[in-house]
Amino acid sequence: MSAAKPYIAHFDLDSFFVSVELLLHPELKGKPVIVGGSANRGVVSTCSYEARKFGVHSAMPMATAMKLCPQAILLKGTYQQYSHYSKMVTDIIASKVPLFQKASIDEFYCDLSGMERFFNISQYTQQLREFIMKETGLPISCGLSSAKFISKMATNEAKPNGFLEIKHGREKDFLWPMGIEKINGVGKQSEARLKAIGLHTIKDVAQTPVEVLEKKLGKWGRDLWLKSQGIGSAELDAQWIQKSMSHETTFHENQTDTDFLHTQLVRLTEKTAFDLRQDEKLTGCITVKIRYADFETTSKQETIGFTSLDDELIRKAKEIFDKFYQRGRAVRLIGIRFSQLMDTGMQMNLFNDQHTKLSLYKAVDDIKNRFGDKLVSKAAAQSLKKKKEN
Structure with missing residues:
Protein backbone atom coordinates (compact mmCIF):
# COMPACT_ATOMS: atom_id res chain seq x y z
CA MET A 1 0.00 0.00 0.00
CA GLY A 169 4.64 16.21 -10.14
CA ARG A 170 4.67 19.85 -11.26
CA GLU A 171 7.14 21.13 -8.66
CA LYS A 172 10.00 21.57 -11.13
CA ASP A 173 7.74 23.38 -13.61
CA PHE A 174 7.03 25.91 -10.88
CA LEU A 175 10.53 26.19 -9.42
CA TRP A 176 12.98 26.04 -12.31
CA PRO A 177 12.13 29.32 -14.10
CA MET A 178 12.52 31.29 -10.86
CA GLY A 179 15.54 33.36 -9.91
CA ILE A 180 17.75 31.92 -7.18
CA GLU A 181 16.67 34.73 -4.83
CA LYS A 182 13.16 33.25 -4.67
CA ILE A 183 14.30 30.30 -2.54
CA ASN A 184 13.45 30.82 1.12
CA GLY A 185 16.52 31.81 3.10
CA VAL A 186 18.51 33.22 0.19
CA GLY A 187 19.24 36.83 1.10
CA LYS A 188 21.19 39.51 -0.75
CA GLN A 189 24.61 38.18 0.28
CA SER A 190 23.71 34.56 -0.53
CA GLU A 191 22.25 35.65 -3.86
CA ALA A 192 25.47 37.44 -4.80
CA ARG A 193 27.53 34.43 -3.73
CA LEU A 194 25.44 32.03 -5.84
CA LYS A 195 25.44 34.27 -8.90
CA ALA A 196 29.23 34.63 -8.61
CA ILE A 197 29.54 30.89 -9.29
CA GLY A 198 27.09 31.00 -12.18
CA LEU A 199 23.85 30.03 -10.41
CA HIS A 200 21.17 32.51 -11.48
CA THR A 201 18.01 30.36 -11.54
CA ILE A 202 16.74 27.38 -9.59
CA LYS A 203 17.16 25.36 -12.77
CA ASP A 204 20.88 26.24 -12.72
CA VAL A 205 21.12 24.68 -9.27
CA ALA A 206 19.15 21.61 -10.33
CA GLN A 207 21.46 20.96 -13.29
CA THR A 208 24.65 21.29 -11.24
CA PRO A 209 26.00 18.02 -9.79
CA VAL A 210 25.28 17.88 -6.09
CA GLU A 211 28.94 17.00 -5.39
CA VAL A 212 30.02 20.27 -7.01
CA LEU A 213 27.54 22.25 -4.92
CA GLU A 214 28.69 20.56 -1.73
CA LYS A 215 32.32 21.32 -2.56
CA LYS A 216 31.56 25.00 -3.19
CA LEU A 217 28.85 25.60 -0.57
CA GLY A 218 29.17 22.81 1.99
CA LYS A 219 26.02 21.25 3.48
CA TRP A 220 23.98 24.19 2.23
CA GLY A 221 24.81 23.12 -1.32
CA ARG A 222 23.04 19.78 -0.84
CA ASP A 223 20.05 21.48 0.76
CA LEU A 224 19.77 23.85 -2.21
CA TRP A 225 20.06 20.99 -4.67
CA LEU A 226 17.28 19.02 -2.94
CA LYS A 227 15.01 22.07 -3.02
CA SER A 228 15.77 22.61 -6.70
CA GLN A 229 14.49 19.06 -7.31
CA GLY A 230 11.24 19.89 -5.52
CA ILE A 231 12.19 17.80 -2.49
CA GLY A 232 11.41 19.30 0.91
CA SER A 233 10.04 18.56 4.34
CA ALA A 234 6.33 18.07 4.91
CA GLU A 235 6.72 17.69 8.69
CA LEU A 236 5.13 20.33 10.90
CA ASP A 237 6.04 21.41 14.40
CA ALA A 238 2.48 21.25 15.65
CA GLN A 239 3.26 21.55 19.35
CA TRP A 240 3.08 25.33 19.74
CA ILE A 241 -0.27 25.25 21.57
CA GLN A 242 0.56 22.25 23.73
CA LYS A 243 4.01 23.43 24.83
CA SER A 244 4.22 25.37 28.04
CA MET A 245 6.76 26.60 30.58
CA SER A 246 6.06 26.76 34.27
CA HIS A 247 7.53 27.15 37.74
CA GLU A 248 5.93 26.79 41.15
CA THR A 249 7.02 26.84 44.76
CA THR A 250 5.69 25.20 47.94
CA PHE A 251 6.18 27.21 51.13
CA HIS A 252 7.61 25.69 54.31
CA GLU A 253 4.89 27.57 56.19
CA ASN A 254 1.46 28.60 54.93
CA GLN A 255 1.37 32.24 53.88
CA THR A 256 -1.28 34.97 54.04
CA ASP A 257 0.94 38.05 53.50
CA THR A 258 -0.11 39.47 50.11
CA ASP A 259 3.19 41.35 49.72
CA PHE A 260 5.10 38.12 50.24
CA LEU A 261 2.88 36.26 47.76
CA HIS A 262 3.31 39.04 45.20
CA THR A 263 7.07 38.83 45.62
CA GLN A 264 7.06 35.09 45.06
CA LEU A 265 4.86 35.56 42.01
CA VAL A 266 7.32 38.11 40.62
CA ARG A 267 10.23 35.72 41.23
CA LEU A 268 8.47 32.83 39.48
CA THR A 269 7.39 35.03 36.58
CA GLU A 270 10.93 36.35 36.12
CA LYS A 271 12.30 32.81 36.19
CA THR A 272 9.79 31.54 33.63
CA ALA A 273 10.26 34.61 31.40
CA PHE A 274 14.01 33.97 31.46
CA ASP A 275 13.37 30.41 30.20
CA LEU A 276 11.07 31.85 27.57
CA ARG A 277 13.74 34.17 26.18
CA GLN A 278 16.41 31.48 26.33
CA ASP A 279 14.20 29.37 24.08
CA GLU A 280 13.47 32.35 21.78
CA LYS A 281 9.74 32.13 22.48
CA LEU A 282 6.81 34.42 23.16
CA THR A 283 3.81 33.48 25.26
CA GLY A 284 0.18 34.26 24.51
CA CYS A 285 -1.40 32.88 27.69
CA ILE A 286 -0.62 33.15 31.43
CA THR A 287 -1.94 30.83 34.15
CA VAL A 288 -1.60 31.54 37.87
CA LYS A 289 -2.00 28.59 40.23
CA ILE A 290 -2.82 28.75 43.94
CA ARG A 291 -2.98 25.83 46.40
CA TYR A 292 -4.48 26.75 49.75
CA ALA A 293 -3.55 25.27 53.12
CA ASP A 294 -6.40 22.75 52.93
CA PHE A 295 -4.96 21.55 49.55
CA GLU A 296 -7.78 23.08 47.51
CA THR A 297 -6.09 24.05 44.23
CA THR A 298 -7.41 26.67 41.84
CA SER A 299 -5.98 28.28 38.71
CA LYS A 300 -6.93 31.14 36.47
CA GLN A 301 -5.64 31.81 32.96
CA GLU A 302 -5.91 34.74 30.58
CA THR A 303 -4.72 35.31 27.04
CA ILE A 304 -2.39 38.23 26.39
CA GLY A 305 -0.60 39.91 23.53
CA PHE A 306 2.40 37.72 22.61
CA THR A 307 5.41 38.82 24.66
CA SER A 308 8.45 37.68 26.65
CA LEU A 309 9.00 40.89 28.61
CA ASP A 310 9.19 40.70 32.40
CA ASP A 311 7.29 43.91 33.12
CA GLU A 312 4.30 42.97 30.97
CA LEU A 313 4.18 39.40 32.27
CA ILE A 314 4.58 40.45 35.91
CA ARG A 315 1.85 43.07 35.59
CA LYS A 316 -0.57 40.53 34.11
CA ALA A 317 0.37 37.80 36.62
CA LYS A 318 -0.34 40.15 39.54
CA GLU A 319 -3.60 41.23 37.94
CA ILE A 320 -4.76 37.62 37.57
CA PHE A 321 -3.66 36.75 41.12
CA ASP A 322 -5.47 39.74 42.64
CA LYS A 323 -8.68 38.86 40.79
CA PHE A 324 -9.12 35.38 42.22
CA TYR A 325 -7.00 35.09 45.38
CA GLN A 326 -9.21 34.84 48.47
CA ARG A 327 -7.50 37.40 50.67
CA GLY A 328 -6.58 36.27 54.15
CA ARG A 329 -6.76 32.61 53.20
CA ALA A 330 -3.52 30.72 53.87
CA VAL A 331 -1.58 29.67 50.76
CA ARG A 332 0.59 26.54 50.57
CA LEU A 333 1.76 26.75 46.93
CA ILE A 334 1.87 29.31 44.15
CA GLY A 335 2.76 28.74 40.49
CA ILE A 336 2.96 30.42 37.09
CA ARG A 337 2.63 28.85 33.64
CA PHE A 338 3.07 30.30 30.14
CA SER A 339 1.38 28.53 27.24
CA GLN A 340 0.49 29.18 23.58
CA LEU A 341 4.19 29.61 22.87
CA MET A 342 5.42 31.00 19.58
CA ASP A 343 8.83 31.67 18.03
CA THR A 344 10.05 35.22 18.57
CA GLY A 345 11.01 35.89 14.95
CA MET A 346 10.72 39.60 14.16
CA GLN A 347 7.37 40.07 15.87
CA MET A 348 8.62 42.14 18.82
CA ASN A 349 11.86 43.50 17.46
CA LEU A 350 10.14 45.82 15.02
CA PHE A 351 8.53 47.86 17.78
CA ASN A 352 10.91 50.36 19.34
CA ASP A 353 9.82 50.13 22.97
CA GLN A 354 9.64 46.35 22.99
CA HIS A 355 12.92 46.03 21.11
CA THR A 356 14.70 48.25 23.65
CA LYS A 357 13.21 46.38 26.61
CA LEU A 358 13.99 43.01 25.08
CA SER A 359 17.62 44.06 24.55
CA LEU A 360 17.87 45.10 28.20
CA TYR A 361 16.33 41.87 29.45
CA LYS A 362 18.66 39.81 27.24
CA ALA A 363 21.64 41.72 28.66
CA VAL A 364 20.47 40.77 32.15
CA ASP A 365 19.93 37.20 30.95
CA ASP A 366 23.55 37.09 29.78
CA ILE A 367 24.69 38.13 33.27
CA LYS A 368 22.53 35.41 34.80
CA ASN A 369 24.03 32.84 32.45
CA ARG A 370 27.54 33.90 33.39
CA PHE A 371 27.21 34.45 37.13
CA GLY A 372 23.97 32.74 38.16
CA ASP A 373 20.45 34.09 38.50
CA LYS A 374 20.81 34.81 42.21
CA LEU A 375 23.08 37.75 41.38
CA VAL A 376 20.31 39.63 39.60
CA SER A 377 16.92 40.10 41.24
CA LYS A 378 14.09 42.60 41.20
CA ALA A 379 13.88 45.46 43.69
CA ALA A 380 10.72 43.90 45.13
CA ALA A 381 12.64 40.85 46.26
CA GLN A 382 15.43 42.98 47.70
CA SER A 383 13.03 45.19 49.63
CA LEU A 384 11.28 42.17 51.13
CA LYS A 385 14.64 40.80 52.25
CA LYS A 386 15.51 44.10 53.97
CA LYS A 387 12.05 44.23 55.52
CA LYS A 388 12.57 40.79 57.07
CA GLU A 389 16.07 41.71 58.29
CA ASN A 390 14.67 44.77 60.04
Whole structure:
Protein backbone atom coordinates (compact mmCIF):
# COMPACT_ATOMS: atom_id res chain seq x y z
CA MET A 1 0.00 0.00 0.00
CA SER A 2 1.56 3.31 -1.10
CA ALA A 3 1.98 6.16 1.38
CA ALA A 4 -0.49 9.02 1.17
CA LYS A 5 0.71 12.02 -0.80
CA PRO A 6 1.63 14.98 1.39
CA TYR A 7 -0.53 18.09 1.09
CA ILE A 8 0.86 21.14 2.86
CA ALA A 9 -0.99 24.46 2.82
CA HIS A 10 0.75 27.69 3.79
CA PHE A 11 -1.33 30.69 4.89
CA ASP A 12 0.13 34.18 5.25
CA LEU A 13 -1.90 37.21 6.34
CA ASP A 14 -1.07 39.96 3.83
CA SER A 15 0.65 43.04 5.34
CA PHE A 16 -0.88 41.84 8.58
CA PHE A 17 -0.25 44.82 10.85
CA VAL A 18 -1.41 47.30 8.20
CA SER A 19 -4.46 45.15 7.41
CA VAL A 20 -5.50 45.21 11.07
CA GLU A 21 -4.98 48.98 11.21
CA LEU A 22 -7.19 49.41 8.13
CA LEU A 23 -9.92 47.39 9.86
CA LEU A 24 -9.68 49.73 12.83
CA HIS A 25 -9.29 52.85 10.65
CA PRO A 26 -11.13 52.23 7.35
CA GLU A 27 -10.62 55.87 6.36
CA LEU A 28 -6.96 54.98 5.66
CA LYS A 29 -7.77 52.49 2.88
CA GLY A 30 -6.02 53.33 -0.39
CA LYS A 31 -3.44 55.53 1.34
CA PRO A 32 0.29 54.88 1.91
CA VAL A 33 0.40 53.54 5.48
CA ILE A 34 3.52 52.47 7.38
CA VAL A 35 3.47 50.61 10.69
CA GLY A 36 6.61 50.61 12.82
CA GLY A 37 8.78 52.60 15.18
CA SER A 38 9.46 56.32 15.42
CA ALA A 39 10.29 58.41 12.35
CA ASN A 40 13.83 59.07 13.57
CA ARG A 41 15.12 55.78 14.99
CA GLY A 42 12.55 53.11 14.19
CA VAL A 43 12.26 50.57 11.41
CA VAL A 44 9.37 49.63 9.15
CA SER A 45 7.38 46.67 10.44
CA THR A 46 5.13 46.50 7.41
CA CYS A 47 3.48 48.87 4.97
CA SER A 48 0.54 49.08 2.61
CA TYR A 49 0.93 48.28 -1.07
CA GLU A 50 0.45 51.99 -1.77
CA ALA A 51 3.63 52.69 0.23
CA ARG A 52 5.49 49.82 -1.44
CA LYS A 53 5.09 51.55 -4.79
CA PHE A 54 7.57 54.14 -3.50
CA GLY A 55 10.15 51.48 -2.59
CA VAL A 56 9.25 51.15 1.09
CA HIS A 57 9.65 47.65 2.55
CA SER A 58 9.81 45.80 5.87
CA ALA A 59 12.89 46.25 8.08
CA MET A 60 13.84 49.48 6.27
CA PRO A 61 14.96 52.36 8.55
CA MET A 62 11.95 54.58 9.09
CA ALA A 63 13.94 57.70 8.18
CA THR A 64 14.68 56.18 4.76
CA ALA A 65 11.06 55.16 4.28
CA MET A 66 9.81 58.67 5.04
CA LYS A 67 12.26 60.14 2.52
CA LEU A 68 10.99 57.76 -0.15
CA CYS A 69 7.35 58.39 0.75
CA PRO A 70 7.05 61.65 2.77
CA GLN A 71 3.25 61.62 2.45
CA ALA A 72 3.01 58.24 4.20
CA ILE A 73 0.82 57.94 7.29
CA LEU A 74 2.99 56.56 10.12
CA LEU A 75 1.33 54.38 12.76
CA LYS A 76 3.13 53.13 15.85
CA GLY A 77 1.11 49.93 15.96
CA THR A 78 -1.33 48.32 18.40
CA TYR A 79 0.26 45.04 19.37
CA GLN A 80 -2.65 43.85 21.48
CA GLN A 81 -4.96 44.10 18.46
CA TYR A 82 -2.50 42.15 16.31
CA SER A 83 -2.42 39.37 18.90
CA HIS A 84 -6.22 39.39 19.05
CA TYR A 85 -6.65 38.92 15.30
CA SER A 86 -3.83 36.38 15.16
CA LYS A 87 -5.66 34.30 17.75
CA MET A 88 -8.90 34.59 15.75
CA VAL A 89 -7.19 33.09 12.70
CA THR A 90 -5.46 30.46 14.85
CA ASP A 91 -8.77 29.35 16.35
CA ILE A 92 -10.38 29.06 12.90
CA ILE A 93 -7.52 26.98 11.51
CA ALA A 94 -7.40 24.79 14.63
CA SER A 95 -11.09 24.00 14.16
CA LYS A 96 -10.79 23.16 10.46
CA VAL A 97 -7.58 21.13 9.96
CA PRO A 98 -6.18 18.03 11.69
CA LEU A 99 -2.62 19.33 12.10
CA PHE A 100 -1.11 22.81 11.88
CA GLN A 101 1.97 24.82 12.79
CA LYS A 102 1.87 28.46 13.76
CA ALA A 103 5.13 29.73 12.25
CA SER A 104 4.66 33.33 13.39
CA ILE A 105 1.96 35.77 14.40
CA ASP A 106 0.66 35.92 10.80
CA GLU A 107 1.87 32.70 9.19
CA PHE A 108 0.57 29.11 9.35
CA TYR A 109 1.32 25.70 7.84
CA CYS A 110 -1.46 23.12 7.63
CA ASP A 111 -0.96 19.40 6.96
CA LEU A 112 -3.98 18.19 4.99
CA SER A 113 -2.47 14.81 4.03
CA GLY A 114 -5.06 12.04 4.06
CA MET A 115 -8.00 14.41 3.77
CA GLU A 116 -8.13 13.73 0.01
CA ARG A 117 -10.15 10.60 0.87
CA PHE A 118 -12.99 12.84 2.01
CA PHE A 119 -12.49 16.22 0.32
CA ASN A 120 -11.09 17.86 -2.76
CA ILE A 121 -7.99 19.30 -1.07
CA SER A 122 -7.66 22.28 -3.40
CA GLN A 123 -11.29 23.22 -2.96
CA TYR A 124 -11.15 22.70 0.82
CA THR A 125 -8.08 24.94 1.14
CA GLN A 126 -9.66 27.72 -0.89
CA GLN A 127 -12.86 27.50 1.13
CA LEU A 128 -10.84 27.75 4.36
CA ARG A 129 -9.06 30.84 3.03
CA GLU A 130 -12.40 32.43 2.11
CA PHE A 131 -13.85 31.57 5.52
CA ILE A 132 -10.92 33.24 7.30
CA MET A 133 -11.40 36.39 5.22
CA LYS A 134 -15.15 36.43 5.88
CA GLU A 135 -14.80 35.93 9.64
CA THR A 136 -11.92 38.35 10.24
CA GLY A 137 -12.11 40.86 7.39
CA LEU A 138 -8.40 40.33 6.75
CA PRO A 139 -6.77 39.52 3.40
CA ILE A 140 -4.81 36.24 3.39
CA SER A 141 -2.75 34.49 0.73
CA CYS A 142 -2.25 30.74 0.46
CA GLY A 143 -0.05 28.21 -1.29
CA LEU A 144 -0.68 24.46 -1.56
CA SER A 145 1.89 21.82 -2.53
CA SER A 146 3.76 18.70 -1.43
CA ALA A 147 6.33 20.49 0.79
CA LYS A 148 6.53 23.39 3.22
CA PHE A 149 9.08 25.46 1.31
CA ILE A 150 7.21 25.08 -2.00
CA SER A 151 3.92 26.10 -0.42
CA LYS A 152 5.57 29.18 1.12
CA MET A 153 7.02 30.12 -2.26
CA ALA A 154 3.61 29.57 -3.87
CA THR A 155 2.07 31.90 -1.28
CA ASN A 156 4.63 34.57 -2.15
CA GLU A 157 3.70 34.25 -5.82
CA ALA A 158 -0.03 34.38 -4.98
CA LYS A 159 0.23 37.70 -3.12
CA PRO A 160 -1.58 39.93 -2.68
CA ASN A 161 -4.64 38.11 -1.39
CA GLY A 162 -4.50 35.09 -3.70
CA PHE A 163 -4.23 31.31 -3.90
CA LEU A 164 -1.78 29.15 -5.87
CA GLU A 165 -1.60 25.37 -5.97
CA ILE A 166 1.46 23.46 -7.21
CA LYS A 167 0.17 20.03 -8.10
CA HIS A 168 2.12 16.87 -7.38
CA GLY A 169 4.64 16.21 -10.14
CA ARG A 170 4.67 19.85 -11.26
CA GLU A 171 7.14 21.13 -8.66
CA LYS A 172 10.00 21.57 -11.13
CA ASP A 173 7.74 23.38 -13.61
CA PHE A 174 7.03 25.91 -10.88
CA LEU A 175 10.53 26.19 -9.42
CA TRP A 176 12.98 26.04 -12.31
CA PRO A 177 12.13 29.32 -14.10
CA MET A 178 12.52 31.29 -10.86
CA GLY A 179 15.54 33.36 -9.91
CA ILE A 180 17.75 31.92 -7.18
CA GLU A 181 16.67 34.73 -4.83
CA LYS A 182 13.16 33.25 -4.67
CA ILE A 183 14.30 30.30 -2.54
CA ASN A 184 13.45 30.82 1.12
CA GLY A 185 16.52 31.81 3.10
CA VAL A 186 18.51 33.22 0.19
CA GLY A 187 19.24 36.83 1.10
CA LYS A 188 21.19 39.51 -0.75
CA GLN A 189 24.61 38.18 0.28
CA SER A 190 23.71 34.56 -0.53
CA GLU A 191 22.25 35.65 -3.86
CA ALA A 192 25.47 37.44 -4.80
CA ARG A 193 27.53 34.43 -3.73
CA LEU A 194 25.44 32.03 -5.84
CA LYS A 195 25.44 34.27 -8.90
CA ALA A 196 29.23 34.63 -8.61
CA ILE A 197 29.54 30.89 -9.29
CA GLY A 198 27.09 31.00 -12.18
CA LEU A 199 23.85 30.03 -10.41
CA HIS A 200 21.17 32.51 -11.48
CA THR A 201 18.01 30.36 -11.54
CA ILE A 202 16.74 27.38 -9.59
CA LYS A 203 17.16 25.36 -12.77
CA ASP A 204 20.88 26.24 -12.72
CA VAL A 205 21.12 24.68 -9.27
CA ALA A 206 19.15 21.61 -10.33
CA GLN A 207 21.46 20.96 -13.29
CA THR A 208 24.65 21.29 -11.24
CA PRO A 209 26.00 18.02 -9.79
CA VAL A 210 25.28 17.88 -6.09
CA GLU A 211 28.94 17.00 -5.39
CA VAL A 212 30.02 20.27 -7.01
CA LEU A 213 27.54 22.25 -4.92
CA GLU A 214 28.69 20.56 -1.73
CA LYS A 215 32.32 21.32 -2.56
CA LYS A 216 31.56 25.00 -3.19
CA LEU A 217 28.85 25.60 -0.57
CA GLY A 218 29.17 22.81 1.99
CA LYS A 219 26.02 21.25 3.48
CA TRP A 220 23.98 24.19 2.23
CA GLY A 221 24.81 23.12 -1.32
CA ARG A 222 23.04 19.78 -0.84
CA ASP A 223 20.05 21.48 0.76
CA LEU A 224 19.77 23.85 -2.21
CA TRP A 225 20.06 20.99 -4.67
CA LEU A 226 17.28 19.02 -2.94
CA LYS A 227 15.01 22.07 -3.02
CA SER A 228 15.77 22.61 -6.70
CA GLN A 229 14.49 19.06 -7.31
CA GLY A 230 11.24 19.89 -5.52
CA ILE A 231 12.19 17.80 -2.49
CA GLY A 232 11.41 19.30 0.91
CA SER A 233 10.04 18.56 4.34
CA ALA A 234 6.33 18.07 4.91
CA GLU A 235 6.72 17.69 8.69
CA LEU A 236 5.13 20.33 10.90
CA ASP A 237 6.04 21.41 14.40
CA ALA A 238 2.48 21.25 15.65
CA GLN A 239 3.26 21.55 19.35
CA TRP A 240 3.08 25.33 19.74
CA ILE A 241 -0.27 25.25 21.57
CA GLN A 242 0.56 22.25 23.73
CA LYS A 243 4.01 23.43 24.83
CA SER A 244 4.22 25.37 28.04
CA MET A 245 6.76 26.60 30.58
CA SER A 246 6.06 26.76 34.27
CA HIS A 247 7.53 27.15 37.74
CA GLU A 248 5.93 26.79 41.15
CA THR A 249 7.02 26.84 44.76
CA THR A 250 5.69 25.20 47.94
CA PHE A 251 6.18 27.21 51.13
CA HIS A 252 7.61 25.69 54.31
CA GLU A 253 4.89 27.57 56.19
CA ASN A 254 1.46 28.60 54.93
CA GLN A 255 1.37 32.24 53.88
CA THR A 256 -1.28 34.97 54.04
CA ASP A 257 0.94 38.05 53.50
CA THR A 258 -0.11 39.47 50.11
CA ASP A 259 3.19 41.35 49.72
CA PHE A 260 5.10 38.12 50.24
CA LEU A 261 2.88 36.26 47.76
CA HIS A 262 3.31 39.04 45.20
CA THR A 263 7.07 38.83 45.62
CA GLN A 264 7.06 35.09 45.06
CA LEU A 265 4.86 35.56 42.01
CA VAL A 266 7.32 38.11 40.62
CA ARG A 267 10.23 35.72 41.23
CA LEU A 268 8.47 32.83 39.48
CA THR A 269 7.39 35.03 36.58
CA GLU A 270 10.93 36.35 36.12
CA LYS A 271 12.30 32.81 36.19
CA THR A 272 9.79 31.54 33.63
CA ALA A 273 10.26 34.61 31.40
CA PHE A 274 14.01 33.97 31.46
CA ASP A 275 13.37 30.41 30.20
CA LEU A 276 11.07 31.85 27.57
CA ARG A 277 13.74 34.17 26.18
CA GLN A 278 16.41 31.48 26.33
CA ASP A 279 14.20 29.37 24.08
CA GLU A 280 13.47 32.35 21.78
CA LYS A 281 9.74 32.13 22.48
CA LEU A 282 6.81 34.42 23.16
CA THR A 283 3.81 33.48 25.26
CA GLY A 284 0.18 34.26 24.51
CA CYS A 285 -1.40 32.88 27.69
CA ILE A 286 -0.62 33.15 31.43
CA THR A 287 -1.94 30.83 34.15
CA VAL A 288 -1.60 31.54 37.87
CA LYS A 289 -2.00 28.59 40.23
CA ILE A 290 -2.82 28.75 43.94
CA ARG A 291 -2.98 25.83 46.40
CA TYR A 292 -4.48 26.75 49.75
CA ALA A 293 -3.55 25.27 53.12
CA ASP A 294 -6.40 22.75 52.93
CA PHE A 295 -4.96 21.55 49.55
CA GLU A 296 -7.78 23.08 47.51
CA THR A 297 -6.09 24.05 44.23
CA THR A 298 -7.41 26.67 41.84
CA SER A 299 -5.98 28.28 38.71
CA LYS A 300 -6.93 31.14 36.47
CA GLN A 301 -5.64 31.81 32.96
CA GLU A 302 -5.91 34.74 30.58
CA THR A 303 -4.72 35.31 27.04
CA ILE A 304 -2.39 38.23 26.39
CA GLY A 305 -0.60 39.91 23.53
CA PHE A 306 2.40 37.72 22.61
CA THR A 307 5.41 38.82 24.66
CA SER A 308 8.45 37.68 26.65
CA LEU A 309 9.00 40.89 28.61
CA ASP A 310 9.19 40.70 32.40
CA ASP A 311 7.29 43.91 33.12
CA GLU A 312 4.30 42.97 30.97
CA LEU A 313 4.18 39.40 32.27
CA ILE A 314 4.58 40.45 35.91
CA ARG A 315 1.85 43.07 35.59
CA LYS A 316 -0.57 40.53 34.11
CA ALA A 317 0.37 37.80 36.62
CA LYS A 318 -0.34 40.15 39.54
CA GLU A 319 -3.60 41.23 37.94
CA ILE A 320 -4.76 37.62 37.57
CA PHE A 321 -3.66 36.75 41.12
CA ASP A 322 -5.47 39.74 42.64
CA LYS A 323 -8.68 38.86 40.79
CA PHE A 324 -9.12 35.38 42.22
CA TYR A 325 -7.00 35.09 45.38
CA GLN A 326 -9.21 34.84 48.47
CA ARG A 327 -7.50 37.40 50.67
CA GLY A 328 -6.58 36.27 54.15
CA ARG A 329 -6.76 32.61 53.20
CA ALA A 330 -3.52 30.72 53.87
CA VAL A 331 -1.58 29.67 50.76
CA ARG A 332 0.59 26.54 50.57
CA LEU A 333 1.76 26.75 46.93
CA ILE A 334 1.87 29.31 44.15
CA GLY A 335 2.76 28.74 40.49
CA ILE A 336 2.96 30.42 37.09
CA ARG A 337 2.63 28.85 33.64
CA PHE A 338 3.07 30.30 30.14
CA SER A 339 1.38 28.53 27.24
CA GLN A 340 0.49 29.18 23.58
CA LEU A 341 4.19 29.61 22.87
CA MET A 342 5.42 31.00 19.58
CA ASP A 343 8.83 31.67 18.03
CA THR A 344 10.05 35.22 18.57
CA GLY A 345 11.01 35.89 14.95
CA MET A 346 10.72 39.60 14.16
CA GLN A 347 7.37 40.07 15.87
CA MET A 348 8.62 42.14 18.82
CA ASN A 349 11.86 43.50 17.46
CA LEU A 350 10.14 45.82 15.02
CA PHE A 351 8.53 47.86 17.78
CA ASN A 352 10.91 50.36 19.34
CA ASP A 353 9.82 50.13 22.97
CA GLN A 354 9.64 46.35 22.99
CA HIS A 355 12.92 46.03 21.11
CA THR A 356 14.70 48.25 23.65
CA LYS A 357 13.21 46.38 26.61
CA LEU A 358 13.99 43.01 25.08
CA SER A 359 17.62 44.06 24.55
CA LEU A 360 17.87 45.10 28.20
CA TYR A 361 16.33 41.87 29.45
CA LYS A 362 18.66 39.81 27.24
CA ALA A 363 21.64 41.72 28.66
CA VAL A 364 20.47 40.77 32.15
CA ASP A 365 19.93 37.20 30.95
CA ASP A 366 23.55 37.09 29.78
CA ILE A 367 24.69 38.13 33.27
CA LYS A 368 22.53 35.41 34.80
CA ASN A 369 24.03 32.84 32.45
CA ARG A 370 27.54 33.90 33.39
CA PHE A 371 27.21 34.45 37.13
CA GLY A 372 23.97 32.74 38.16
CA ASP A 373 20.45 34.09 38.50
CA LYS A 374 20.81 34.81 42.21
CA LEU A 375 23.08 37.75 41.38
CA VAL A 376 20.31 39.63 39.60
CA SER A 377 16.92 40.10 41.24
CA LYS A 378 14.09 42.60 41.20
CA ALA A 379 13.88 45.46 43.69
CA ALA A 380 10.72 43.90 45.13
CA ALA A 381 12.64 40.85 46.26
CA GLN A 382 15.43 42.98 47.70
CA SER A 383 13.03 45.19 49.63
CA LEU A 384 11.28 42.17 51.13
CA LYS A 385 14.64 40.80 52.25
CA LYS A 386 15.51 44.10 53.97
CA LYS A 387 12.05 44.23 55.52
CA LYS A 388 12.57 40.79 57.07
CA GLU A 389 16.07 41.71 58.29
CA ASN A 390 14.67 44.77 60.04
